[in-house]
Amino acid sequence: MSNELVSNRKAYHQYHILETFEAGIVLLGTEIKSLRAHGGSLQEAYVRIIKQEAWLIGAHIAPYRFGSIHNHEERRDRKLLLHSREIEKLDARVREKGMTLVPLALYLKKGRVKVSVGLAKGKQLHDKRQSLIEKERRREIDRAMKRFQ
Numbered sequence: 494m495s496n497e498l499v500s501n502r503k504a505y506h507q508y509h510i511l512e513t514f515e516a517g518i519v520l521l522g523t524e525i526k527s528l529r530a531h532g533g534s535l536q537e538a539y540v541r542i543i544k545q546e547a548w549l550i551g552a553h554i555a556p557y558r559f560g561s562i563h564n565h566e567e568r569r570d571r572k573l574l575l576h577s578r579e580i581e582k583l584d585a586r587v588r589e590k591g592m593t594l595v596p597l598a599l600y601l602k603k604g605r606v607k608v609s610v611g612l613a614k615g616k617q618l619h620d621k622r623q624s625l626i627e628k629e630r631r632r633e634i635d636r637a638m639k640r641f642q
Contacts, residue, residue, distance in 0.1 A: 496601040498528045501535035504595045506621060508613035513597065514583070516608045517574030518549060521565045523557035525606060530558070533599060540573065540594035540610055542584045547573035549596055549608060573608060586612055 504510070520528075527533065532555030541548050549571045556564045575583075586592055597609040616624070 497598055499533040499535055499599040501597050504597055508595055508615055510611040510613050512612040514610045516610055518606055518608050519572040520606060523565045524554045527555050527557040535596045538596045540596060545580060547575050547580055549573055591615055
């Protein structure tokens, strides 16, 4: 992604990401400035669809250092900007058992902050272990290839 500000690397460990969507996000000026200074976290965040609108809930954006008394609230709910067709599609998929919407990253695209949202299914413990084993194997192969170059 171009110019990633915040990423949720834990999401790839805890979920199988089936599909990704790009959404705009409604932010205040101090939130954008804080994000550009890498002051954000998506670790405990999730996306919920309420009354045909998508909301990012639980995302942490640190207060802007140079902000005044009009600084933003750190953990407020933020509206995501998606087409109504996409929201209806996501709502139908989330109603399936075990499906959820997870924010994967906040990044800049043409000067605007975008959110990468993943349609995800939770991993079982053995799936997580298998992912770690595969990751370690790939690292070993890369190391071996590097030695023989």
